[in-house]
Amino acid sequence: MSYQIPQMFSSFQDVIDQEQIIRESVKSSVQNLEQTSRTILALIQTIHQENGVKTAKEVAQKAREMFTTVRKYYEELASKIPSEQYYKYHDHWRFVTQRICFLAAFTTFIQDGRLISKSEVAEMLNVKSERTKDSFHLDLEDYLMGVLQMASELSRFAVNSVTAGDYETPCKISNFMSELDGGFRLLNLKNDSLRKKFDGLKYDIRKVEEVVYDIRIRNLSTKK
Amino acid sequence: MSYQIPQMFSSFQDVIDQEQIIRESVKSSVQNLEQTSRTILALIQTIHQENGVKTAKEVAQKAREMFTTVRKYYEELASKIPSEQYYKYHDHWRFVTQRICFLAAFTTFIQDGRLISKSEVAEMLNVKSERTKDSFHLDLEDYLMGVLQMASELSRFAVNSVTAGDYETPCKISNFMSELDGGFRLLNLKNDSLRKKFDGLKYDIRKVEEVVYDIRIRNLSTKK
Amino acid sequence: MSYQIPQMFSSFQDVIDQEQIIRESVKSSVQNLEQTSRTILALIQTIHQENGVKTAKEVAQKAREMFTTVRKYYEELASKIPSEQYYKYHDHWRFVTQRICFLAAFTTFIQDGRLISKSEVAEMLNVKSERTKDSFHLDLEDYLMGVLQMASELSRFAVNSVTAGDYETPCKISNFMSELDGGFRLLNLKNDSLRKKFDGLKYDIRKVEEVVYDIRIRNLSTKK
Amino acid sequence: MSYQIPQMFSSFQDVIDQEQIIRESVKSSVQNLEQTSRTILALIQTIHQENGVKTAKEVAQKAREMFTTVRKYYEELASKIPSEQYYKYHDHWRFVTQRICFLAAFTTFIQDGRLISKSEVAEMLNVKSERTKDSFHLDLEDYLMGVLQMASELSRFAVNSVTAGDYETPCKISNFMSELDGGFRLLNLKNDSLRKKFDGLKYDIRKVEEVVYDIRIRNLSTKK
Amino acid sequence: MSYQIPQMFSSFQDVIDQEQIIRESVKSSVQNLEQTSRTILALIQTIHQENGVKTAKEVAQKAREMFTTVRKYYEELASKIPSEQYYKYHDHWRFVTQRICFLAAFTTFIQDGRLISKSEVAEMLNVKSERTKDSFHLDLEDYLMGVLQMASELSRFAVNSVTAGDYETPCKISNFMSELDGGFRLLNLKNDSLRKKFDGLKYDIRKVEEVVYDIRIRNLSTKK
Amino acid sequence: MSYQIPQMFSSFQDVIDQEQIIRESVKSSVQNLEQTSRTILALIQTIHQENGVKTAKEVAQKAREMFTTVRKYYEELASKIPSEQYYKYHDHWRFVTQRICFLAAFTTFIQDGRLISKSEVAEMLNVKSERTKDSFHLDLEDYLMGVLQMASELSRFAVNSVTAGDYETPCKISNFMSELDGGFRLLNLKNDSLRKKFDGLKYDIRKVEEVVYDIRIRNLSTKK
Amino acid sequence: KSHKYKDDDIPKTPLMMSFTSYRTDLDAKHDKSERLVKLSRDITIESKRVIFLLHRTTKEDKSNLILEADKKLHSLEQSHWKNVALELHGEDIYLFLRSYTQGLQEYVEAVSFLYYLKHKDLVPLSIVKDSLTFHNVDSGAVTTKTISVEVPIIDFALGLTDLGGELMRLAINSIGVGDFTTPKEICSFLRAFYDGLMNFRATNWQMNKKLQVLRNSLSKVENACYTLKIRGSEAPKELLRDLVSSVSTTTCNTDEYDN
Amino acid sequence: KSHKYKDDDIPKTPLMMSFTSYRTDLDAKHDKSERLVKLSRDITIESKRVIFLLHRTTKEDKSNLILEADKKLHSLEQSHWKNVALELHGEDIYLFLRSYTQGLQEYVEAVSFLYYLKHKDLVPLSIVKDSLTFHNVDSGAVTTKTISVEVPIIDFALGLTDLGGELMRLAINSIGVGDFTTPKEICSFLRAFYDGLMNFRATNWQMNKKLQVLRNSLSKVENACYTLKIRGSEAPKELLRDLVSSVSTTTCNTDEYDN
Ligand SMILES: [Mn+2]
Ligand SMILES: [Mn+2]
The missing domain is CATH 1.20.58.190 (Translin; domain 1)
Structure with missing residues (x-):
């Protein structure tokens, strides 16, 4: 008996050390993702500038290309997490994943004028869309949070489009956000961070509606 | 495009509802486990009573038999959790599992005078000892917390053994706890709940040492 | 525009004002009860003093007589509570009732060496034991909280008995508390204040067990 | 209108500055008191040392002499506070006054084995015992808080007395604290810091009672 | 010795009781003040309604008349407080006094378009403006807090004025608040609640400035 | 037993006391800086007033002249800090330095329409731009915090410019802030106060963008 | 809920018997x-x-x-x-x-x-x-x-107070679809509601908290009505009428507008 | 750390150029x-x-x-x-x-x-x-x-203060293995340490918190020494000597004792 306990506890220490190593390693991948997402964000911000509206599609294309790096880091991250431990470490990448979903959704709206689906985002990130046994997946709430971040950015884009003399984009944005709002209203949200973020959507919509209103009362949309 | 968003969001609602259902169902299994663990605990408590020391082995045997029910509820619980979501819901059963580990360890010490191993506990609970892809396992920290709860109960048992005229059991307990202490000292614990619980162990050990000291200075161990 | 809002709130206000009057009146009766309970408690505290153990029965008898005042104030309080609204105001007397239950239970244990039943306490307080539509009753949880407070006081009494040279009382207390523990273990407690208080019982029991241990290992008890 | 506001606010600044000056000056006196109280406390701490029990009376005498400095700083402080603003700045010296009351009470207990009265403390501090229009007085709650701090120190002293082989002091302390407890039970305390501190007294008392218990069960008090 | 402690503590109880009586009595006066202030506040709220702007001066006059009741209750309150204990009980009326200062300041701004001075407020409340030995005064910070509360209400009033078609009031308010801001900037505030409240002023000012901006960019102020 | 404890702590005490003296002296210089910065700030605030926009350049010139005093106090402060201990006391002047950087940056933008560089600010403050062993320098993060404070003030200035009929300044501000945003996006900010402040920049930018939007959609800008 | 403890196992002392009945009541x-x-x-x-x-x-x-x-x-x-x-x-x-x-x-x-x-x-x-x-x-x-x-009145009032948040959402959303009447109605209603509640003296911390939330909601609606007024000031009268009457058309169809 | 932003992409304005250098410093x-x-x-x-x-x-x-x-x-x-x-x-x-x-x-x-x-x-x-x-x-x-x-002295003192907790653990653990000298030595040392620290005026909330922890540790050691004294009072003198000298035998071997 005497010899059993020390051996038992040595093996326990191995397990504890192992977990610590994973955690450190996860943090480092997440830092890389954060760095990359910041760079893409900085790129996308340029479309708000004076000539930004004209180059929007170009910028979006560049942004999409930068997802190669994103994919690489998600692959790296995924390789570190045994699938059944996804939720043990989820908090580490929750925030950055939401931001990346926003970037993917924004890019796609600029290029195609439509909402990117969850499975498309997953593909852009090189992760699975649904939880499966052997893979790293995209959490639904992270995707939805990212979509709501995009809506906020779009309302700003509507304002700046007008300043740049583009009166059509605001209308497109307005229609799109109205539809998005309808989608979210189908969800029965709890009183959590998602609900709170969704509550902000109505102000973004109102802002865009005001822009559209300003355009219409001045007959500007016909001027183009 | 118009038709895509509503469908997309309906499917999101399904996912959200699904999770809520799992959570409710997990809670109900955990309640059953709590109820059962309380019953086993009440049974084990009787060994502290006046004649309890004499019937200890008998009581332990009965307790072991009651693990049939424990196993049943863990099986039920396990069937509700997809393995990769173990840590998504872990907080729900963490506390009760620690208590059940304590009961298993105490029972085993009474019967065999030795520390139950993690894999033996897992077997008693009908769960896997190590994390594998397709099963419900026993978390290491939960096992260790249970072992420390047992140590506390043993120090009480040492005192009551003497009251009941049994001078040998305290010495056995003393040796066992000393060994256990050695085991825990091999671990490099962080400043978490486990470390805090382990810090309490030294008082349990001291109490048992005092009992042994009292026995020795009175030459009581030779009297039996 | 004219709404029915002002009328609605003014009718509500009447109800709330009425309730406030009752509340003030209840508070005054409760203060009387608190004052009386403090006096009885101060009396009972004397049994912990040097010669207290010897005069314990006498003190208990005096305490019992002071319940005449308690009864009077409960009658007064009961007359103030509208039928079926006991639990609307319960928080006001919850604490003092628990203390009075403790005093009743302690007194009875000193005098008769047994647990006072809930219906006996109700009788001592001049209230009903069970809820009926038109009467003031004793809440079960208040009774149980009082019993647990007594247990804590008994463990202190066990210590002081020994100081006063009485080695029999601790043994009686130990047996009594062990039975009490068994009783409480029959209950399915929720995670509430009762459960928390009950969790404290085990420390009181250990203390008494250690006193009995000290007596036995020194052969001080004359019984054996 | 335009000229009125700046003038008004300039005069406000004068008031604020004035108050700030008093506050700074009060702080400096209080710092002196804190320094002195720390020195006395450090002196008194020596009675917990191995030979401390023997020199206790001597130490207490020295401590009493150090109150000359205390008196000086209270005089200084009093000269800074217009009497009607005592409670405006009370928070500044509340804490240190409680500590000084503790030191005065402790010293007196060591020397005379009795409770120092409020007016005696006031005299030791060179302040008025009761509130009058033109003087700096000793607040009742500060005195009582100090007395309770003493009780806590006494329970520590009882433990260390035994370690130093003195079995009589704990019994004296136990009697004294029991009497003190009786005194406090006469008070109808609000739910404030005083009540909370008083609630802690019972743990100090139990600790001392257990020390006396340990002495008696081993017949140590008769041995010396 | 034994007899000294109970007597001592009985006399303490007298002091505590006395204080308790004052406290209860103060609370009752303060409740009356709160009730009155609520009534005045409700009256003043009506100026935010659609036709409120037109009747503002009338409403302010009515509000001013209601200060008769305020004066009565302050007189009552003052009679209960020995001047040197003003700051012992200050917390009880601090909040309501700040609110009443706000009401007085708001009323005066509506009627005269200027800042009420501290001594004017004191007069409206029938208390002294400066601290003297024998009287109840108005604390400077309470006055300033009230003034800041007014600023917050004014920014709301500016918004609602526009909704009601009044484009001049916002400009007046903007000028007034700018001047007020200049006044507060003269003060050297500590990091307390006043500083925090003042930090909020800038948001109120920006809000009003944005209202004026909206009016000017649309040339609305000239249109009426 | 005799330990080297007292000597050790008394030598430590000397060092700590010395440090305390420096600290007090630093505080006094910092208070002077705060007073001066408040005065400059109050002056600058006047540009938000009705005629402020017209006098903006004049006001900025006056503000710049007041930096003579600022320089004097920084010189005084610098002389108090021992070589290589800048960051030991940095917290004391961190806040006021950030504010002064804001004032310098704002002044420069008004006068020259460009961002003041860090070395220019350092010159205005009479401190070194980069850290050296023996001198007092300007911390980079303090400079950046000041710049962000300016951005917030500029967004307010954009609004008030329009009120004053100046439609050009907002466009300049918008371009400037957009460039500033680009500058900050180059930085790799940690999750600290700078990041948090920078997160606030986007609201200031949006506000200015909306002002420009309002001007453009109404064709108020004369440039086009 | 069935109890695992078999009742025959329970010692037949008075204490255990009364606790058995307590258990029944508590359960x-x-x-x-x-x-x-x-x-x-x-x-x-x-x-x-x-x-x-x-x-x-x-x-x-x-x-x-x-x-x-x-x-x-x-x-x-x-x-x-x-x-x-x-x-x-x-x-x-x-x-x-x-x-x-x-x-x-x-x-x-x-x-x-x-x-x-x-x-x-x-x-x-x-x-x-x-x-x-x-x-x-x-x-x-x-x-x-x-x-x-x-x-109970308090619980009713607490539920009512939450209505403020929903009406605020409704008001803002209404503007989004070009309905300018609803926000004004809600503004007036919420003011009356807030005034009524402010006079209602039910000292209850939940109530105070919710009253604060209600005030924020009211404030948001007031700001929305303000914006409506400000925006309305620029629209040509006839266009505004068109807009108001076409409340149900949610989207801005540029083509249609061209007509 | 390599930057993804290619430096050529950065506009060559004075502002962007200075921020590039700020970036270098910050990084x-x-x-x-x-x-x-x-x-x-x-x-x-x-x-x-x-x-x-x-x-x-x-x-x-x-x-x-x-x-x-x-x-x-x-x-x-x-x-x-x-x-x-x-x-x-x-x-x-x-x-x-x-x-x-x-x-x-x-x-x-x-x-x-x-x-x-x-x-x-x-x-x-x-x-x-x-x-x-x-x-x-x-x-x-x-x-x-x-x-x-x-x-720095403060950081040194903060580290030292934590020593209290470890010495307390050592004292209690020592008793567990029958070593009665160590606890007494530690008790005396901790008292002197506590007294020294109490006089050390470094107003620092961390220090105050740690001082409180130290006091608790000291208290635990004092209680342990008390227990030792109390227990020692009952042991026959010669047995006590035996016990103290056999500090290193950690376990109570009943058989050996029987001899
Ligand atoms: Mn709701
Ligand atoms: Mn440590």
Whole structure:
């Protein structure tokens, strides 16, 4: 008996050390993702500038290309997490994943004028869309949070489009956000961070509606 | 495009509802486990009573038999959790599992005078000892917390053994706890709940040492 | 525009004002009860003093007589509570009732060496034991909280008995508390204040067990 | 209108500055008191040392002499506070006054084995015992808080007395604290810091009672 | 010795009781003040309604008349407080006094378009403006807090004025608040609640400035 | 037993006391800086007033002249800090330095329409731009915090410019802030106060963008 | 809930016997309370769904949605609420109030929201009380003419206060679809509501907190009405009329506008 | 750390150019700070391990363990601490103190624990300073006669104060194995330490908190000594001598005792 306990506890220490190593390693991948997402964000911000509206599609294309790096880091991250431990470490990448979903959704709206689906985002990130046994997946709430971040950015884009003399984009944005709002209203949200973020959507919509209103009362949309 | 968003969001609602259902169902299994663990605990408590020391082995045997029910509820619980979501819901059963580990360890010490191993506990609970892809396992920290709860109960048992005229059991307990202490000292614990619980162990050990000291200075161990 | 809002709130206000009057009146009766309970408690505290153990029965008898005042104030309080609204105001007397239950239970244990039943306490307080539509009753949880407070006081009494040279009382207390523990273990407690208080019982029991241990290992008890 | 506001606010600044000056000056006196109280406390701490029990009376005498400095700083402080603003700045010296009351009470207990009265403390501090229009007085709650701090120190002293082989002091302390407890039970305390501190007294008392218990069960008090 | 402690503590109880009586009595006066202030506040709220702007001066006059009741209750309150204990009980009326200062300041701004001075407020409340030995005064910070509360209400009033078609009031308010801001900037505030409240002023000012901006960019102020 | 404890702590005490003296002296210089910065700030605030926009350049010139005093106090402060201990006391002047950087940056933008560089600010403050062993320098993060404070003030200035009929300044501000945003996006900010402040920049930018939007959609800008 | 402890094992001392009976009482209370909590939780979820549904009124056909909400609430009353009434029958409701007040408040919020959409006024307490009164009930356990769920004033008022948040959402969403009347109506209603509540002296920290939230909601609606006024000031009169009359067209169709 | 933003893409305005240089400075600072945090974390972990190791002295051969601890600490100094010193060389250490103070405190705790076991006294600051001074260092970046890690008094004192908890553990554990001398020595030492610290006026909330913890530790040791005294009062004199001399036999072997 005497010899059993020390051996038992040595093996326990191995397990504890192992977990610590994973955690450190996860943090480092997440830092890389954060760095990359910041760079893409900085790129996308340029479309708000004076000539930004004209180059929007170009910028979006560049942004999409930068997802190669994103994919690489998600692959790296995924390789570190045994699938059944996804939720043990989820908090580490929750925030950055939401931001990346926003970037993917924004890019796609600029290029195609439509909402990117969850499975498309997953593909852009090189992760699975649904939880499966052997893979790293995209959490639904992270995707939805990212979509709501995009809506906020779009309302700003509507304002700046007008300043740049583009009166059509605001209308497109307005229609799109109205539809998005309808989608979210189908969800029965709890009183959590998602609900709170969704509550902000109505102000973004109102802002865009005001822009559209300003355009219409001045007959500007016909001027183009 | 118009038709895509509503469908997309309906499917999101399904996912959200699904999770809520799992959570409710997990809670109900955990309640059953709590109820059962309380019953086993009440049974084990009787060994502290006046004649309890004499019937200890008998009581332990009965307790072991009651693990049939424990196993049943863990099986039920396990069937509700997809393995990769173990840590998504872990907080729900963490506390009760620690208590059940304590009961298993105490029972085993009474019967065999030795520390139950993690894999033996897992077997008693009908769960896997190590994390594998397709099963419900026993978390290491939960096992260790249970072992420390047992140590506390043993120090009480040492005192009551003497009251009941049994001078040998305290010495056995003393040796066992000393060994256990050695085991825990091999671990490099962080400043978490486990470390805090382990810090309490030294008082349990001291109490048992005092009992042994009292026995020795009175030459009581030779009297039996 | 004219709404029915002002009328609605003014009718509500009447109800709330009425309730406030009752509340003030209840508070005054409760203060009387608190004052009386403090006096009885101060009396009972004397049994912990040097010669207290010897005069314990006498003190208990005096305490019992002071319940005449308690009864009077409960009658007064009961007359103030509208039928079926006991639990609307319960928080006001919850604490003092628990203390009075403790005093009743302690007194009875000193005098008769047994647990006072809930219906006996109700009788001592001049209230009903069970809820009926038109009467003031004793809440079960208040009774149980009082019993647990007594247990804590008994463990202190066990210590002081020994100081006063009485080695029999601790043994009686130990047996009594062990039975009490068994009783409480029959209950399915929720995670509430009762459960928390009950969790404290085990420390009181250990203390008494250690006193009995000290007596036995020194052969001080004359019984054996 | 335009000229009125700046003038008004300039005069406000004068008031604020004035108050700030008093506050700074009060702080400096209080710092002196804190320094002195720390020195006395450090002196008194020596009675917990191995030979401390023997020199206790001597130490207490020295401590009493150090109150000359205390008196000086209270005089200084009093000269800074217009009497009607005592409670405006009370928070500044509340804490240190409680500590000084503790030191005065402790010293007196060591020397005379009795409770120092409020007016005696006031005299030791060179302040008025009761509130009058033109003087700096000793607040009742500060005195009582100090007395309770003493009780806590006494329970520590009882433990260390035994370690130093003195079995009589704990019994004296136990009697004294029991009497003190009786005194406090006469008070109808609000739910404030005083009540909370008083609630802690019972743990100090139990600790001392257990020390006396340990002495008696081993017949140590008769041995010396 | 034994007899000294109970007597001592009985006399303490007298002091505590006395204080308790004052406290209860103060609370009752303060409740009356709160009730009155609520009534005045409700009256003043009506100026935010659609036709409120037109009747503002009338409403302010009515509000001013209601200060008769305020004066009565302050007189009552003052009679209960020995001047040197003003700051012992200050917390009880601090909040309501700040609110009443706000009401007085708001009323005066509506009627005269200027800042009420501290001594004017004191007069409206029938208390002294400066601290003297024998009287109840108005604390400077309470006055300033009230003034800041007014600023917050004014920014709301500016918004609602526009909704009601009044484009001049916002400009007046903007000028007034700018001047007020200049006044507060003269003060050297500590990091307390006043500083925090003042930090909020800038948001109120920006809000009003944005209202004026909206009016000017649309040339609305000239249109009426 | 005799330990080297007292000597050790008394030598430590000397060092700590010395440090305390420096600290007090630093505080006094910092208070002077705060007073001066408040005065400059109050002056600058006047540009938000009705005629402020017209006098903006004049006001900025006056503000710049007041930096003579600022320089004097920084010189005084610098002389108090021992070589290589800048960051030991940095917290004391961190806040006021950030504010002064804001004032310098704002002044420069008004006068020259460009961002003041860090070395220019350092010159205005009479401190070194980069850290050296023996001198007092300007911390980079303090400079950046000041710049962000300016951005917030500029967004307010954009609004008030329009009120004053100046439609050009907002466009300049918008371009400037957009460039500033680009500058900050180059930085790799940690999750600290700078990041948090920078997160606030986007609201200031949006506000200015909306002002420009309002001007453009109404064709108020004369440039086009 | 079956007890694992076999009753034969329990020693037959007076103490253990009385604790056995205490256990029965405690279990009965806890079980009832547990059932009420579950009912309350379901009521909360369903009430929230009704509120979400009613927010679609800005986008879809109003009368149909109101009908649907009516139906949902009615079925909630006849199922969950009737069960609550049965559970509470003969009890001191204040013993269990904590278990079902959350559901009650959310239900009051939903009912008052629906009532506002219909009548533009506050729902009277009597209407809620009537909805929670059931006649000629015949359950296995209880047969009685009338049972009902008590609605204490405070809990009713707490539910009502939450209405502020929903009306604010409605007001802002309305502007989004070009409906300028609703925000003004809501603004006026919320002001009256806020004034009424401010005078209501029920010292209750929950109430104070919710009153603060209500004030924020009112403030948001006031700002929205302000914006409407400001924006309206620029529109040519005739265009504004067109806009207001075309409330139901949610999207800005550029082509159509070109016509 | 390589930047993804290609520098050619950055517009060549004065503003962007100065921000590019700010970026360089900020990154340098953050990177250094990050490296120090990592070093500090490793130092903390290793110091804790030394402390855990030294607690085995109640069970195993003391001098071997002390040797092992000495070795571990020395290697920590020559590796991690030397790197810290290199990082800090030429810097204002107070800029980075926050990054490495945790490691420093834990290291001081370990060193002082080891020193106490050897000398039964407080480790002098000079010894810690010497251990963290390195001569004739020749790294790639720095070649200098002497570099060292500054040890500010407050941080040293904070580390020392934590020693209280470890000594308390040692005292209690010692009793568990029948060693009655150590607890008494520790009690006397902790009292002197506590008195010294109480007089030390460094107004610092961390210090006040740790002082409270120290007081609790002292109290536990005092209670332990009390128990020893009380228990010792009953033992026959000769038995007590036997017990004390057999400190190293950790277990109570009933058979042996029977002899
Ligand atoms: Mn709601
Ligand atoms: Mn430690």
